[in-house]
Amino acid sequence: MAEKNGNWRPVQPLIAVSADVCELYNYPWHAAPHQYLEAAVAGAGVFPLVVPSLGERLDLDRLLDAVDGVMITGSGSNVHPSIYGGDASEINGPYDPARDSTTLPLICKAIERGIPLLAICRGIQEMNVALGGTLATEIHERPGMLDHREPSNENRDERFAIRQALTVKPKGYLSGVLGDSNIQVNSLHRQAIDQPGSQLEVEAVAEDGTVEAVSVRNARSFAIGVQWHPEYWVKSDRASALIFRAFGDAVRAHAAMRIGIKNATE
Structure with a gap:
């Protein structure tokens, strides 16, 4: 706990947040969407650093x-296909x-370090x-697939x-977080996991079989990826809130462990 103006408040552990490079006011910016930063503070109780x-x-x-x-955010851009053996296109x-070039090594290092x-x-x-996995692009064009794209609507x-609707793997890591095997989500995307990386465990799928959540097998700490947007309804949706709460709890546990190790060596 930390004291401010005579009042006690929880210490917020720091987390790293990915940034998009985008053009604004005629020059490039490194930026993260507000909704993710707000969810980090309000839902996970952590201090986000972009x-x-x-x-x-x-x-x-x-x-x-x-x-x-570490939190890796959503974005309107896609991973460049050359990295996983695909073909780039304007579409x-x-x-x-x-x-x-920043997020991929950051993800690997975070997993390696627990x-x-x-x-x-x-x-x-x-x-x-x-x-080491691959992605399927423009999945709505594939026979038998649902259209997962964001609806055209001015109302956010x-x-x-x-x-x-999603089906969560029974007795999996995500099921332990949510306590439920069937949830409703806001999944908005044009591409998705094709071949999962060898370290990944599929945790949830959509009705058409699209992979919607994964965990890192034998991870030393919380390591979850979700295709939907829990950050958007973190203050009102139970499943969204539980994901951010579990992430925040893992961050605080890591901070406590790091402080304990530091104190033991001093």
Whole structure:
């Protein structure tokens, strides 16, 4: 606990948050959507730090020495297909290679070091590619597949409405977090996991078999990827709230362990 103006308040552990590189006011910005940052604070009780997408120029080990969690956000861009053996196209874009060069090694290092990881939407796709998996693009064009794309609607709440049924793997990691095997989510995407990375366990699927959640097999800490958007309804949807709460609890546990190790060596 920390004291401010005579009042006690919980200490917020730091987490690293991915950034998109986008054009704004005629020059490039490194930015993260507000909804994810708000969910990190309100839903997980952590302090989000946006990490610029500067690739190999960043000392990611130094970053991970200073934080107790990593959150990889969703985005309008896609992972560049050249990374997983696919073909780039104008239809499949836009791409953000600067983000790819930062998030993929960050994901691998977080898993290796046992630092809690929550990957959302584009994040689950980055997680899969980072661990050797592949992606299926424009899945709505495949026979028998549902249209998972974001509806065309000016009302953001209606676009992100919870409308899709998922089946959660019984007795899996995510089932332990949610305490339920059937949930409704707001899954909005054009591409999805095709071949899962060898370290990944499929945790939930949509009615058409699309992979909607994964965990890292034998992970040392919380390491979950979801294709939907729990950040959007974290304050009102039970499943969304439980995911962020579990992530926050894992971050605090990691922070306590790190402080304990530091104190033991001093």
